Each structure stands twice: as C-alpha cells, then as structure tokens.
Amino acid sequence: MSQLRFDNKVVVITGAGGGLGKEYALQFASRGAKVVVNDLGGTLGGAGTSSRAADLVVANIKEAGGEAVANYDNVVLNPEGIIDTAIKSFGAIHVLVNNAGILNDSSFKKMTEEQFQQVIDVHLTGAFKLTKYAWKFFKQQKYGRIINTASPAGLYGNFGQANYSAAKLALVALAETLAKEGQKYNIKVNAIAPLARSRMTEAILPEDILEKLGPDKVAPLVLLLGHDMVPSTGGIFEVAAGFYGQITWQRSGGSYFNPNDSYTPEAILHKWNELTTFEKGSQSSYPRELKDYESAFKKASRMPIENSQGKVTINSLKEKVVLITGAGSGLGRSHALWFARYGAIVIVNDFKDPFTVVQEIKEAGGKAYPSKHDVVKEPEKIINEICEKFGRIHVLVNNAGILRDRSFLKMSEQEWNQVYQVHLLATFKLCKLVWPIFLKQNAGVIINTTSTSGIYGNFGQANYAASKAGVLGLSRTLAIEGKKHNIHVNTIAPHAATSMTKTIMSEKELDLFPPSQVSPLVVLLASSELGISGELFEVGGGWIGKTRWKRASGIVCNDSKPSPEFILKNWSAVTDVQNGIPISSTQESSMAILSATRNEDEEESEDDNLDDVDDDDEKEAKVSSYKFNHRDVILYNLGVGSHANESRYVYEGDEDFQPVPSFGVIPFMVQDDGGLNMESLLNNFNPMMLLHGEQYLKLNKIPLPTSGDLVTKSYPIAVENKGKNALVVAGYETIDKVTKETVFYNEGSFFVRGSQSMVGNKVFRQSRSKFATQSFNPPSRRPDFESILDTSFDQAAIYRLSGDFNPLHIDPGFAKGANFDKPILHGLCSFGISVKKLVDTFGIFDEAKCRFSNVVYPGEKLRLKVWKDGNELLVFQTFSVERNVVVISNAAVKLAKDKFKL
Numbered sequence: 059m060s061q062l063r064f065d066n067k068v069v070v071i072t073g074a075g076g077g078l079g080k081e082y083a084l085q086f087a088s089r090g091a092k093v094v095v096n097d098l099g100g101t102l103g104g105a106g107t108s109s110r111a112a113d114l115v116v117a118n119i120k121e122a123g124g125e126a127v128a129n130y131d132n133v134v135l136n137p138e139g140i141i142d143t144a145i146k147s148f149g150a151i152h153v154l155v156n157n158a159g160i161l162n163d164s165s166f167k168k169m170t171e172e173q174f175q176q177v178i179d180v181h182l183t184g185a186f187k188l189t190k191y192a193w194k195f196f197k198q199q200k201y202g203r204i205i206n207t208a209s210p211a212g213l214y215g216n217f218g219q220a221n222y223s224a225a226k227l228a229l230v231a232l233a234e235t236l237a238k239e240g241q242k243y244n245i246k247v248n249a250i251a252p253l254a255r256s257r258m259t260e261a262i263l264p265e266d267i268l269e270k271l272g273p274d275k276v277a278p279l280v281l282l283l284g285h286d287m288v289p290s291t292g293g294i295f296e297v298a299a300g301f302y303g304q305i306t307w308q309r310s311g312g313s314y315f316n317p318n319d320s321y322t323p324e325a326i327l328h329k330w331n332e333l334t335t336f337e338k339g340s341q342s343s344y345p346r347e348l349k350d351y352e353s354a355f356k357k358a359s360r361m362p363i364e365n366s367q368g369k370v371t372i373n374s375l376k377e378k379v380v381l382i383t384g385a386g387s388g389l390g391r392s393h394a395l396w397f398a399r400y401g402a403i404v405i406v407n408d409f410k411d412p413f414t415v416v417q418e419i420k421e422a423g424g425k426a427y428p429s430k431h432d433v434v435k436e437p438e439k440i441i442n443e444i445c446e447k448f449g450r451i452h453v454l455v456n457n458a459g460i461l462r463d464r465s466f467l468k469m470s471e472q473e474w475n476q477v478y479q480v481h482l483l484a485t486f487k488l489c490k491l492v493w494p495i496f497l498k499q500n501a502g503v504i505i506n507t508t509s510t511s512g513i514y515g516n517f518g519q520a521n522y523a524a525s526k527a528g529v530l531g532l533s534r535t536l537a538i539e540g541k542k543h544n545i546h547v548n549t550i551a552p553h554a555a556t557s558m559t560k561t562i563m564s565e566k567e568l569d570l571f572p573p574s575q576v577s578p579l580v581v582l583l584a585s586s587e588l589g590i591s592g593e594l595f596e597v598g599g600g601w602i603g604k605t606r607w608k609r610a611s612g613i614v615c616n617d618s619k620p621s622p623e624f625i626l627k628n629w630s631a632v633t634d635v636q637n638g639i640p641i642s643s644t645q646e647s648s649m650a651i652l653s654a655t656r657n658e659d660e661e662e663s664e665d666d667n668l669d670d671v672d673d674d675d676e677k678e679a680k681v682s683s684y685k686f687n688h689r690d691v692i693l694y695n696l697g698v699g700s701h702a703n704e705s706r707y708v709y710e711g712d713e714d715f716q717p718v719p720s721f722g723v724i725p726f727m728v729q730d731d732g733g734l735n736m737e738s739l740l741n742n743f744n745p746m747m748l749l750h751g752e753q754y755l756k757l758n759k760i761p762l763p764t765s766g767d768l769v770t771k772s773y774p775i776a777v778e779n780k781g782k783n784a785l786v787v788a789g790y791e792t793i794d795k796v797t798k799e800t801v802f803y804n805e806g807s808f809f810v811r812g813s814q815s816m817v818g819n820k821v822f823r824q825s826r827s828k829f830a831t832q833s834f835n836p837p838s839r840r841p842d843f844e845s846i847l848d849t850s851f852d853q854a855a856i857y858r859l860s861g862d863f864n865p866l867h868i869d870p871g872f873a874k875g876a877n878f879d880k881p882i883l884h885g886l887c888s889f890g891i892s893v894k895k896l897v898d899t900f901g902i903f904d905e906a907k908c909r910f911s912n913v914v915y916p917g918e919k920l921r922l923k924v925w926k927d928g929n930e931l932l933v934f935q936t937f938s939v940e941r942n943v944v945v946i947s948n949a950a951v952k953l954a955k956d957k958f959k960l
C-alpha cells in the first residue's frame with residue numbers, strides 16, 4: 059500500500075505542545091501536512107500560559123523539513139483565533155483534532171462546581187466552539203475530518219473523575235451527532251479513547267503499565283481518521299500500546315411487555331435475566347440509532363394480555379422519600395404517580411406547576427409534596443426543604459429537561475448552554491446535594507435520564523446529545539464512587555411522548571408512547587429488590603433493553619512504529635465487534651488491551667505456553683489455559699461427592715448434564731503456584747506451610763458450560779502479615795477463549811504459616827467484589843436447614859485429579875512436614891461438597907464465599923447448617939461431625955435471581 063500522505067492538507071491540533079498532540083503534529087507534518095500547533099502552555103490543571111511548548115514543536119517540525127505554525131489561543135476564549143491562524147497561514151483547514159484537555163480530579167464528595175465546570179469548559183465547550191467555527195469552512199469546501207478525544211474514563215466512568223467522565227462521553231456523542239450531520243458534506247467525524255503515556259495518565263497509572271504506552275502508538279490511528287481514505291465516520295476507537303479496536307454500543311434483544319396495567323416493576327423483575335442477557339441467540343445488536351419503537355410497540359401489544367408478575371413483590375419503597383425533578387407533567391408526572399402507588403413519599407418538583415400532580419396523588423390515597431424551584435437556579439432550596447421536612451431523602455430521579463434543536467452550524471452558544479445547564483449541570487448539582495446525605499445514610503439511589511440521542515448522537519441535537527451523554531458519563535463514575543456506600547446510580551434512555559418531545563414526534567408516535575411505559579422500570583431501578591448499579595437501559599413502548607459497550611477483537615501491531623497503513627490494512631479486525639468482548643470499566647479496558655497485546659506477542663513468537671508471561675513483574679496478570687470436556691466435569695462432580703444415581707452430574711447423556719457449580723474454581727486451581735509468584739512476595743516461603751484460607755467465586759455464566767477452552771488471568775490483590783504468618787490474596791478472571799466472555803471470577807486467600815510479606819501490608823488492587831470482603835455470621839437462631847454429608851476416605855485422592863495436585867492431600871510424609879498427622883482434604887473439596895448440597899436443595903447461586911477455619915480429614919462426616927437471610931442469601935457453616943469443630947465459616951451463597959427455590 060502506498061504511503062498515506064497529507065500534502066496540501068491543513069491540520070489543526072489543539073493541546074499540541076506535548077504528549078499526544080505533539081506526536082500527532084510531528085507525524086502529520088512528516089507526511090506533508092501543514093500543521094497549526096495550538097497550545098496554551100498551561101499546567102495540567104489549566105493554570106497559566108506560555109508560548110514555549112507550541113514553539114518547540116513547530117521548531118521540531120521545521121527542522122525535519124515540514125511546515126507548521128504555532129498558536130497560543132485558549133480553545134474556550136478564542137477558538138476563532140485558532141482556526142483563523144490556519145486560514146491566514148495556509149489558506150484552509152481540512153482536519154481538526156480536538157485534543158486539548160486538563161484534569162481536575164477529585165472524589166465526587168469533594169468536587170466543587172468550579173472543578174466540574176472548568177473541565178467541561180476546556181474539553182467540551184472548547185471543542186464545541188472550535189468545531190462550530192471550523193464547520194462553516196468544512197461545509198463550504200465539502201470536506202472535513204474531525205477527531206474528538208474521549209477517554210476510557212468517559213466510556214466507563216472512573217473514580218475521582220466525575221467531571222472528566224462527563225466531558226469525555228459528551229465528546230463521543232458530539233462526534234456521533236456531527237458524523238450524522240456531516241455525512242452529506244463529506245465531513246467525517248470520529249472519536250478515540252486513547253490510553254497513552256502523557257502528563258495526564260502519568261498522574262494516575264502505575265509505572266509498569268505506563269511503560270507500554272506511548273503517544274507514537276496512538277498517532278497512526280489519528281492520522282488514518284484524519285485522512286481522505288478514512289473508512290469510518292461516527293466511530294469510537296480504543297487505542298493503546300499498539301492495540302486498535304473499535305468500540306460500539308451493544309443493545310440487548312431485551313424483553314417485551316404488553317403495555318397495559320399488568321406492565322409493572324414486578325413484571326419487569328420477573329423477566330430480568332431475559333431482558334439483560336447478551337448471550338448468543340438473544341438478538342442483541344450493534345445499533346447506531348434508536349430502536350424502531352413502532353415495531354417494538356406492535357410486538358409488545360401482541361404479548362399475552364396478563365404480564366406475569368413473578369414471585370417477588372416490590373415493598374422496599376414504602377415511606378421512602380423520592381424526589382423527581384420536572385414532575386409537573388410528562389415522564390416526571392408518570393414516575394411520581396408510580397412511586398406513590400408503591401408507598402413512597404413523592405416530592406413533585408416542577409418550576410411551573412407541581413401542585414396539580416400532588417393533588418392527583420393525594421386523591422388516589424398517596425403521599426406527595428410540591429417543590430416549585432428551578433433545578434438550575436435553586437437546587438439547594440429543593441434539597442434543603444426536603445431535609446427540613448423529612449430529615450431524609452432516598453431516591454433522586456433527575457428528569458427535568460428542555461430541547462433547543464438546531465443544525466450544528468446554526469446552533470447558538472446560548473442554545474448550547476441552556477441545554478447543558480438543564481440536563482448536565484443541574485443533574486451534577488442535584489447529585490452533589492444529595493451525595494452527603496446518601497453517604498451519611500449509607501444508602502441512596504439516583505436515576506438519571508439520558509437519551510438515545512446521547513447514546514447514538516442525533517441530527518440537529520448536538521447540544522442535547524452531548525449533555526445527555528455527559529449525564530451518562532457522570533452517572534457511571536457516581537456508580538463507581540457510590541458502590542461502597544450503598545449508593546446505586548443507573549441511567550435510562552426513555553422513549554416517550556411528552557411536552558418536550560411534542561415538537562419532534564409524529565402525531566401517531568405521541569399516541570403510541572405514553573410515559574407510563576417508562577415509569578415501571580424507574581420504580582424497579584429504585585427498589586432494593588433489584589439493587590443494581592452502573593447500568594444503562596433503553597425503554598419505551600412496552601420494550602426494555604440493556605445497553606453496554608462491546609469492543610472489537612481489534613488488531614495489535616508489534617512493530618515499534620505502527621503505521622496508519624497497517625491499521626487500514628487490518629480494518630476488518632479493527633472493527634470486528636462480533637468477535638469482541640464487552641468492557642465495563644476503565645481497569646478492564648486497560649487490562650484487556652494489555653493482555654491482547656501480550657497474547658499477540660506470544661502468538662508471534664509461536665510460543666503456545668500461556669503460563670509463561672512476564673515472570674519478573676509480579677504485579678501483572680499471569681495467564682493460563684484450561685481446556686475441558688464432559689470427562690473433566692464428571693471427574694470433578696465425583697470429587698465433590700456425586701453418586702452414580704445422580705445422572706445429571708455423572709452422565710454426559712443426561713439432558714440436564716452439568717458441573718456442580720463450584721467447578722468454577724477449577725480453571726484457576728490447575729496452576730501449581732496458584733498463578734502467583736509467592737517467592738517474590740514472601741520471605742521464607744515454604745509451599746508445605748501454605749493453607750487455603752478463603753475463597754470467593756462468582757459465576758458469570760449460568761448454566762455453567764460442560765466443555766470449553768478457557769483462559770485465566772491471575773494477579774495478586776493484597777498481601778498482609780497475620781502475626782508470624784502471611785496472607786496472600788489473589789484474583790482470577792476466567793474468560794472463554796472463543797467468546798471472550800468472562801465465565802468465572804475467583805478470589806483466593808492463602809494463609810502461609812511462618813512467612814512474612816516482603817513489602818509489608820500492601821494492596822495491589824483496590825477494587826474487590828463486595829461479597830468477597832463481606833463477613834457472613836449466622837444469626838443466633840437455629841439453622842433453617844441442616845444436613846449430614848459424607849466424605850470418603852478416597853475423597854482427596856479423587857478430588858486431586860481435577861487439578862490441585864498439592865501433596866498435602868495425599869502424601870503422609872508431606873502432611874507431617876506441614877504439621878498434620880495425616881493428609882488433609884482440599885479446602886475447595888469441602889467447599890464443593892457443601893455447595894453441592896446447597897444447590898441441590900435451594901437452586902443455583904451466582905456468588906459464593908467461605909473461610910476454611912479448620913482442616914477436614916478425608917472420611918469425616920460434615921454437618922451443613924444453613925440460615926436464610928432475606929430473599930436470596932443463604933449463610934452457612936460446615937462442621938466436622940467427629941471433632942465438632944467449624945471447618946467452614948464466614949460463608950454464604952447469593953442465589954441467582956429467578957433460578958432458586960427458596
């Protein structure tokens with residue numbers, strides 16, 4: 059392929075004095091472009107100015123024989139100056155790279171409105187103004203290329219970056235909208251979410267990850283997106299360390315409900331698994347626009363008249379104080395009526411008329427109070443009044459909204475700002491105001507309203523799309539920050555006829571989509587019966603679906619200098635989303651990229667042994683493979699006490715054939731060293747003295763597969779001294795090699811007697827599953843269920859064949875050396891035996907956790923005691939009958955929704 063050139067093309071790059079922007083400038087110029095190097099020369103936090111950074115880059119370009127000019131204007135204060143520099147110096151502008159950015163991180167609790175606004179201004183308002191000014195040139199010449207810089211933090215949210223996440227996701231929606239508006243003028247607009255070494259990432263990423271990232275790995279994609287031959291518009295791409303992959307929205311096939319009175323929160327909960335599944339055959343799709351709601355409505359109307367209500371009744375909202383903004387009419391009114399029906403005390407906020415809805419609720423026997431304040435101008439008054447009156451608030455539904463639609467060229471700054479203020483700024487302010495209350499209560503729910511325009515972009519709605527995407531970015535970060543305080547944050551994209559949408563919906567649509575088809579979901583999201591956080595749902599017309607990010611399998615370039623030509627040549631892999639993986643967090647994104655690049659390295663060197671990865675870097679994930687079939691499943695099932703008459707566990711021909719679900723621990727356990735380099739963590743490590751201390755297991759795929767080819771990534775989570783002993787905690791993510799979906803997630807704790815940590819008490823990874831770190835103590839009452847379980851004298855001898863060949867369980871000499879009279883049973887075997895009984899009795903679980911508090915000898919009888927705790931939790935203990943000691947304590951399973959028999 060001939061070199062992609064930029065002769066006679068004028069490229070404007072903001073924030074090009076260093077990092078990514080500088081690299082783009084150098085690479086564009088080296089291929090013939092005339093470059094405007096814009097840089098204010100401020101600090102990372104946005105303070106100060108200096109011409110030096112931009113001048114140095116221009117000097118570099120000129121020395122190499124290229125053409126460039128410096129510009130020092132502020133993108134917010136003088137965007138025209140930047141574009142005019144291009145026009146005056148080179149007579150045109152063809153490519154605009156919106157790259158300038160600042161950081162102003164802080165936990166949401168401490169983030170000020172000024173901090174929020176400052177980051178929004180530079181990233182979003184600056185890009186809006188600059189792009190709008192460039193747009194008229196692009197439109198006139200019928201040519202333009204725009205690249206917006208988003209970030210994984212924008213796509214998935216990130217702790218301490220509520221402002222940045224909001225701004226960055228808003229830039230994605232702006233790109234999607236402009237791609238739609240620019241289509242007929244040959245203006246192509248894309249967004250990238252780079253993970254690169256820069257001043258910004260240096261402040262937040264560890265050194266070992268930073269080493270693999272360089273701006274030179276990102277620039278080739280930006281060049282391709284800026285080129286005549288760019289094969290995409292409206293695309294979003296993740297890029298780092300030589301990895302290039304498109305990221306797309308994936309919408310679940312969802313569920314349909316007959317939109318009548320039986321369309322209730324309970325009916326939705328009943329179908330929750332169906333609604334949220336992305337499994338093969340579930341009709342999920344990769345849309346770029348809102349769902350065909352007319353067809354959805356038709357299908358919903360053909361559903362059985364009575365929507366099944368399931369077994370769970372929503373009771374948790376009784377007497378809860380629920381604030382709904384913009385509740386005087388439309389969606390807000392409908393939400394208010396629904397919450398009142400479920401026993402909530404509803405605060406009907408509307409700056410025009412909250413009284414009519416309050417009256418309506420009261421007449422129907424509900425509780426409601428009016429709040430007539432403007433969400434933008436006086437949000438404090440709204441919250442203060444509630445606090446004074448009720449001393450608490452449990453649920454905030456940010457619903458108020460306006461539209462100021464206009465084609466991008468004609469959109470005024472005022473129209474942009476008005477929409478931003480009502481949707482994004484007011485949402486930020488109200489979330490800020492309830493946050494300290496929620497923290498104090500250790501409970502709270504926020505439901506934010508985005509829009510399909512925010513998800514997919516929409517013609518004539520640059521302001522609305524950007525603000526609504528900003529709301530989603532903000533919500534994702536709040537969900538992350540709220541997690542450990544029991545604050546749940548979810549986002550809905552409703553499709554409904556309201557006074558706001560009256561101008562844009564047809565008459566027919568206005569009849570078909572009453573707001574009442576949205577509210578049952580809002581009530582369910584606020585309930586603790588569902589209790590989820592951080593998710594996005596599209597809803598309307600009797601249909602609900604979940605929407606998430608999925609990343610293409612992508613391509614990795616191992617050359618030290620990747621090129622745009624390489625990316626173009628491999629475009630089908632870059633965009634191969636069918637074979638991609640869903641990504642839900644910034645950490646997951648960076649780990650997946652780094653492991654993709656690592657796997658590629660291994661394949662390149664024709665070394666199939668995945669175990670052997672980066673041994674000298676113990677903080678990184680190690681990777682191991684586990685291939686299994688029905689034989690392994692049966693062997694495991696026998697190892698945890700299955701008998702020949704339990705056909706579903708021992709006969710592959712049984713139509714219900716399945717592993718005992720604790721099988722999820724096996725793929726990680728097959729590694730001799732548990733995926734850990736213990737010698738590098740502990741002084742005086744002696745494998746003989748290692749005991750399995752605790753185990754957490756999450757089943758991501760139910761039913762479990764009966765064969766497969768799995769890969770497990772292992773990494774240390776923490777190491778801690780416990781007196782003279784050490785405790786090492788490790789995490790294990792097991793992924794299906796083919797579908798790339800996570801199948802199991804485990805956390806194991808290993809108690810090493812007589813060893814001490816080399817690094818003191820240290821946490822390598824902060825984020826852990828809540829269930830894994832929770833304590834589960836049984837109540838003082840008698841157990842709700844008890845059972846005696848056998849272990850056989852041969853138990854350990856059989857169990858070990860599933861992969862844990864530790865001699866402690868078979869070799870008397872080794873056992874003596876470890877201070878035991880005889881070989882002891884594998885901890886995970888006693889766990890599996892206990893779990894089998896639980897599953898056979900109560901149904902399958904999706905999370906389980908236990909502590910091995912005493913040893914078990916093969917042949918002992920076990921007594922399982924179980925206490926029910928609420929609808930889905932079973933706390934249990936296992937005893938050795940002979941010695942009357944607890945061998946498994948601090949243990950529980952969380953039963954999988956809709957699959958249990960409580």
Ligand SMILES: CCCCCCC[C@@H](O)CC(=O)SCCNC(=O)CCNC(=O)[C@H](O)C(C)(C)COP(=O)(O)OP(=O)(O)OC[C@H]1O[C@@H](n2cnc3c(N)ncnc32)[C@H](O)[C@@H]1OP(=O)(O)O
Nearest residue numbers: 731732734749750751752780809864884885910911912913
């Ligand atoms: C990488 C490796 C890959 C290889 C994997 C191979 C693994 C398998 O083959 C190995 C196995 O299956 S071994 C068999 C299963 N495990 C056992 O039988 C262990 C039984 N437990 C015990 O003996 C004790 O609890 C014992 C000895 C663990 C602790 O007893 P004590 O010292 O008496 O503890 P105590 O004084 O009560 O508490 C001290 C601190 O330690 C914490 N703790 C106690 N038990 C723990 C446990 N099981 N897991 C984690 N932490 C535990 C206590 O909380 C306490 O902490 P703190 O001082 O902070 O309060």
